[in-house]
Amino acid sequence: MRSGEELDGFEGEASSTSMISGASSPYQPTTEPVSQRRGLAGLRCDPDYLRGALGCLKVAQVILALIAFICIETIMECSPCEGLYFFEFVSCSAFVVTGVLLILFSLNLHMRIPQINWNLTIFGFLATAVYAVNTFLAVRKWRVSVRQQSASDYIRARTESRDADGRPEVQRLDT
The missing domain is CATH 1.10.287 (Helix Hairpins)
Structure with missing residues (x-):
């Protein structure tokens, strides 16, 4: 049978008895156990x-x-x-x-x-869609007003050219 000194092992090495008990061993685990990965694999x-x-x-x-x-x-x-x-x-x-x-x-x-908060995010998309519809309607209204303005300018110009025939101060070039 071995003496107590032989059971402790070599100098600087943990004994088998201290490794089993774990209480007096200088070689305690210093890292935490690896948790489950939260990557794309799951x-x-x-x-x-x-x-x-x-x-x-x-x-x-x-x-x-x-x-x-x-x-x-x-x-x-x-x-x-x-x-x-x-x-x-x-x-x-x-x-x-x-x-x-x-x-x-x-x-x-x-x-x-x-x-x-994903539910609120979906409401954000809905709000964006409503703003997009509003912008579309505003642009369409603006285009209609521009067309009406250009049509009224055309009518005014035509009316002024007809009125030139009745005014004596305007001379016609074709006579």
Whole structure:
């Protein structure tokens, strides 16, 4: 049998008895255990969200926005293209934004970013849409007023040219 000195091991080495008990060993674990990673490896699709009303609505929005964008891209020629360009922008933007939201909600990524209140964010998108409609209506009203102004200028100019025949102080060049 070994003596007590032999059980302690070599100088500077922990003894087998102290490693078992762990209380008197100078070699205590200094790091914390590794927690589960929160990276992209744990992504799973949430079928309950996709089967629910909100998920079905998001899928329908993405599909319809994609179809609208494809349809607008098939037009080869247009004469007043401003409305066409606006529709192209809106359909492409709707496809991208709604697609990103569908991915966020179906993969539960919104739960990993608790600093953002996602319900209020959706209301922010709605407010942005309302402002966009307001801007569109304001521009349309402005264009109508510009057209009316140019039409009234044309009518005024025509009226003044007719009145020149009746005024003796205006001489006609063709006589």
